[in-house]
Amino acid sequence: MMEIKAGRLVDPCSTRVTKTGAWRTFVPVVDHEKCIKCSLCEIYCPEGCIHQEDGLFVPDLDYCKGCSVCAHECPRMAISMVLEEK
Amino acid sequence: MERSLLAPGHRACAGCAMPTTIKLVLDAAGPNTIVVSPTGCLEVTTTPFPESAWCVPWIHSLFENASAVASGVEVMMKRRCKDTNVIVIGGDGSTFDIGMGCNSGMFERGHKVLYVCYDNEAYMNTGVQRSGSTPFCAQTTTTPPGSKSSGNPRPKKDMPAIALAHRVPYVATASVAYPVDLRRKVKSALQTNGPSYIQVNAPCITGWTFDAGTMVEIARLAVETGLWPLAEWVNGELTGVKKIRRPKPVQEYLKVQGRYKHLFKKPDGGDIQKEIQTIADKNIAKYKLVD
């Protein structure tokens, strides 16, 4: 748990404690067969939460808000938005 | 280890163009950067105490003084002989309207500061009120269409021209939909010896009302219709524009946004669409967007 002390300056990159993935209704599912690794999904993602892991583009579901910008921008339609069951 | 200088966990709406814009700017600038931001969506969504999405040093003071604060930061960095990028990132309300006095002062004094305006064309943080950047006939909560109104009665303020009038040596317009172009422009701006200004079209899902996933597509349509020319001025000379192969009719841009839906219902909507087409046509002619 982050220390809350008034008057104190705020540490960098500390929004990471808030998992905005809880906002999501639809989840992006990447078809790695179709992916051409153009990285447009990573570039456009407002959360900055899609990155290459072991060569494959994977959204970090801790933070993904399910906006579907990645799915819309993927030139190979390799990302589909699927209703998430929680 | 952060892969971007803007961490996730920020509270921007899903599908907001602002964080993508920041990511691209910081990508180009690198970690040796201090960012100053005015009050706005950016500030409240990225720095809810005791958290911050910023991985570079960042300061917020007030709504209308980011340029003055940045001037102070730049002067201190210079005094300490540190070659640090000083960048203001703020919305159109603070840039076009309330911060104009401080912006004018910073431009005129010649501080080596890059000012990036993420332009979503209204006061979004307070609930989509009209700003000096709101385009002609767009709906906002203070320019609602009605029997005696067709939305915002005035054209958008020409902020790049105001920067140019201050002899700002590097001025450019950019778009969140063109990341390579935006990053290149940020790099050029940071190499400028003096102030620089980049105005980035950054669609707002809440204020413009569109499907979240279409954020980039809408920004691209603004460019492809000629309503948002991508241009670059060095030392006052227009040095580059992004050409459009076949300009799309403005209706393609207008019809996908809730802020223009009255133009497809009101009796005079067709005439207004023609007027907006004229704005695009004038841009196409002025910037020679089509070969």
Place this chain on the structure above:
Amino acid sequence: MTANMKVVEGSYAVAHAVMCCKPDVISAYPITPQTHIVEHLSQMVANGELDSEFLTVDSEFSALSVLVGVSACGGRCYSSTTSQGLALMYEVLYNASGMRLPLVMNVANRAMGAPLNIWNDQQDSVGARDVGWLQIYVEDVQEAVDATLQAYKIAEDESIRTPAMVCMDGFILTHVYEPVELLDKERASAFLPEFRPAKILDPARPMTFGAFADPSTYTEFRYQQFEAQQKALGKIESVAREFQETFNRYYGGLIDSYRADDAEVVIVTMGSVIGTIKDAIDAMRAEGKKVGLVKVRCYRPFPAQALRQALKDASVIAVIEKDVSIGAEAGLVTDLKSSFYNSKLRIPIIGFAAGLGGRDITVKDIRKIVERAEAARKGIESEFEFLDLRWEIL
């Protein structure tokens, strides 16, 4: 006169004091009667006597905003303003104190418009009493010089970290030529340590300044500012004593008094009018009247305890101040009354608005006030009044 004693303009003396404090950046906008201070400073920079960056900005609002950036980078700052300029800074005043940035500023006190008036009163800074800055009011040019150096030491102290205003009456002190002992640069440097805050805007340690606080933490931010001002009560006194050891001058820390020990009527006031009051007291004392003075040097934090102690034996208290809280009374008299209310002291306190918009306060006026105060011992007729109203033009 000692070696450093010179007959100079008040504004020059203050500018010289600022030079001795070695600010990294000076940022100011011209407004009468503050202009001479910053003109002198810009000349010092131009001559190479002072190694500071001098920024000529587009407004007072920008002037103070620039310094927010400088201070967050760990730079020492200076500005000076007055009246309408201070009012234009209002948002930044709250911002600098809330962000705990120890800016120092001279306020050349002047009336607020409308009607436009460039002459002295203290409406500007008394009106800004709630913005979270320390406020020291000086009596003469020498004290303005000395308080400016002291203000940096108090404001920048790690336990205080609160911006400070040194308030000096416009024209009366800024434009007067009088003998002043200018600060010795080396002794001033020894007295005032370098400003080296631990946390600054620095890419090597990327901290976030000015995050927004919701209802769950906002009160605690305010409480910490309140606490720092309470600590400043002790710091202001100890810095004044330390200054005395180095420079052999002392004006009181929070308050000072003049012939007040056995006084029945005690006048309480701030600023340059004290000189006239002392003359009036001497004259009245010669006539056998037991009149004394308590000077409020530090108005924020408000020295309630020190005032209760200094005034406990008075029979009646008359507050003279150059400001009005339109719709109520005025700043100092209200604060003084409130500091007495829950104590055992039951002393009549009456207030006078005087010297507004530059009107002279004469020895005769002081005598009149003392007469009114004496009458109030038998029962207060009017708790607050405008001194010397010209009924013929009303």
